[in-house]
Amino acid sequence: MDVPEGRSGTRPVLLRALPRPTGPGRVLGAVGRLEDTRLLDGVARSLRRCTRALPLGRGRDVLHGRWLGHPVHPVMVQIPVGAWFSSAVLDCVPGARRSSRVLIGLGLVGAVPAALAGWVDWAELQKPQMRVGLVHAACNSVAVVCYGGSLGARLTGREFRGRVLALAGLTAVSVGGALGGHLAYRQAAGANHTESVPHLVGEGWHPVGPLDGIPVGRPVRRLLDDIAVVVVRQPDGSVQALADHCSHLGGPLSEGTVRDGCVRCPWHGSVFRLSDGWNVRGPATSPQPAFDTRITDGQLEIRLRRGLRAVP
Numbered sequence: 001m002d003v004p005e006g007r008s009g010t011r012p013v014l015l016r017a018l019p020r021p022t023g024p025g026r027v028l029g030a031v032g033r034l035e036d037t038r039l040l041d042g043v044a045r046s047l048r049r050c051t052r053a054l055p056l057g058r059g060r061d062v063l064h065g066r067w068l069g070h071p072v073h074p075v076m077v078q079i080p081v082g083a084w085f086s087s088a089v090l091d092c093v094p095g096a097r098r099s100s101r102v103l104i105g106l107g108l109v110g111a112v113p114a115a116l117a118g119w120v121d122w123a124e125l126q127k128p129q130m131r132v133g134l135v136h137a138a139c140n141s142v143a144v145v146c147y148g149g150s151l152g153a154r155l156t157g158r159e160f161r162g163r164v165l166a167l168a169g170l171t172a173v174s175v176g177g178a179l180g181g182h183l184a185y186r187q188a189a190g191a192n193h194t195e196s197v198p199h200l201v202g203e204g205w206h207p208v209g210p211l212d213g214i215p216v217g218r219p220v221r222r223l224l225d226d227i228a229v230v231v232v233r234q235p236d237g238s239v240q241a242l243a244d245h246c247s248h249l250g251g252p253l254s255e256g257t258v259r260d261g262c263v264r265c266p267w268h269g270s271v272f273r274l275s276d277g278w279n280v281r282g283p284a285t286s287p288q289p290a291f292d293t294r295i296t297d298g299q300l301e302i303r304l305r306r307g308l309r310a311v312p
Contacts, residue, residue, distance in 0.1 A: 031182055034135060035128040044130045051123040063120040064282040071190040071285060073117040077180075079110030081173060084147060088170050091163050097154070104151045104166065111144050121190065124268045124283040126249060129189045132179055139176030143169040192286040193250040194243045198304060200227055205294065205301040214239065214300065219263055221254035224302065229291060230254040230263060231300065232274055240274040241291040241302045248284035276305075 019025045024032065056063065065072030087103040090096040115137070122133045146169030154162035183189040201224060208222040214233045221244055222231050228244035230253040242263070244254050251267030258264075262271045262280055270284035277288035291302040 031132065031179070031186075034131055035187075037131060040131050040134050041127065044127075044134055047119075047134070048123045048130070051119050054120075056120070060120055061282040063117040064124075065117075065285050066279060066282045069285055070192075071117075071121055073114060073121055074180075074184070074190070076110070076114035076117055077177075080107035080114060081177065083107035083110065084143075084166070084170055084173060087166060091166065097159065101151060101154050104147050104154075108144065108147055108151065111140070115140065115144075121283065124248070125189055129183060129187045132183055132187065133189070136176050136179035136183060139172045139179065143173035143176065145169075146172060189249075190285075192247050193245055194247040194286065194289050197227060197243045197289040198306065200225075201289075201304040205296075205303045207296075207299050207301050208241075209300055210298055211239070211295055211300050212298065217258060219254045219256060219258055221252070222300075228252075228254070229302065230256075231293075231302075232258055232263065239293040239295070239300060241293055242272060242274065242277050242288040243290075246270055246272075246284060247279070247286040247288055248282075253288070 019028055023029070054060075061067070063072065065075075068075070083103040084107045087100045087107070090100040090103065118133075118137065118140075122130060122137065125133060146165045150162040150165035150169060152162075153159075153165060184191065206224050208224055208229065208231065211233070214220055214222075214231055216233050216235055219230045219232050222229050222241075229241050230244040231239060231241045233239050242253065244252060246253055246265040246267065248265065248268055248270050251265040251270075253263050253265055253272070256264045256266045258274070261275060262273050264271050265284070268283050269281070270279060271281040272278065272284070272288045273280055275290075277290035279285065279287045290305045292305050293300060293302050295301070
């Protein structure tokens with residue numbers, strides 16, 4: 001249903017920016033075009049190469065948030081965003097200039113590890129996500145520059161200029177935050193892509209095919225109803241099965257490699273232990289749903305293993 005125009009031209013413009021029954025609106029439409037554009041792909045490739053080359057070692061998994069069970073970047077951004085927003089409030093309070101400066105400085109310090117965690121996650125995304133993420137990072141970089149300038153202006157007695165720059169920085173970080181939300185909730189960057197498996201697999205044992213059709217030492221894809229699983233037959237005769245789609249971004253583990261009792265995702269290199277699905281190495285922050293297996297009359301049957309997985 002069309003919304004009638006009011007006396008002011010402002011309201012229809014705002015409404016056209018928002019989603020409506022006939023389409024996504026101008027804001028989501030613009031972000032959708034950003035997802036599809038290839039103009040930033042050259043820059044993205046160079047930045048991804050540089051980010052992956054950083055000598056972070058095991059610190060890379062720390063920045064991914066594997067220890068936390070989900071990405072750590074959204075947690076870390078609370079420091080700069082919270083500090084800067086609080087500073088904006090204090091700018092409206094008489095006699096709070098010093099406290100506002102402290103918060104701006106705290107935000108600038110907190111932005112460094114938050115940005116590093118964000119870049120490490122960004123380098124392991126798909127192209128549409130990377131495009132949005134690049135603009136997200138650009139907005140946040142503008143915010144850092146504005147707040148750096150704001151702090152410098154305040155320390156040299158130019159309070160009004162400092163407040164104007166802070167307002168510009170808050171606007172930039174707000175736009176960046178909205179794009180970050182789009183990445184997380186619309187594009188599912190950082191989400192557990194296997195969360196639905198336990199809700200879709202029924203109780204009990206399910207046949208997935210003859211054992212003779214499963215090669216030794218090589219991952220193969222089998223279907224449990226409409227759920228894809230990766231099955232590995234070991235030289236000792238044991239069989240292990242996990243959900244096939246990687247919890248990181250849904251990569252096919254059945255096209256990966258098996259080594260030392262683990263399977264490695266071919267897309268971004270996440271490593272999962274075959275015995276229980278534990279994410280041994282990131283960028284995945286969630287383990288894979290694992291299945292118990294048995295052989296009945298030459299047929300492989302599997303059953304979803306429910307409850308907590310073993311933690312090394």
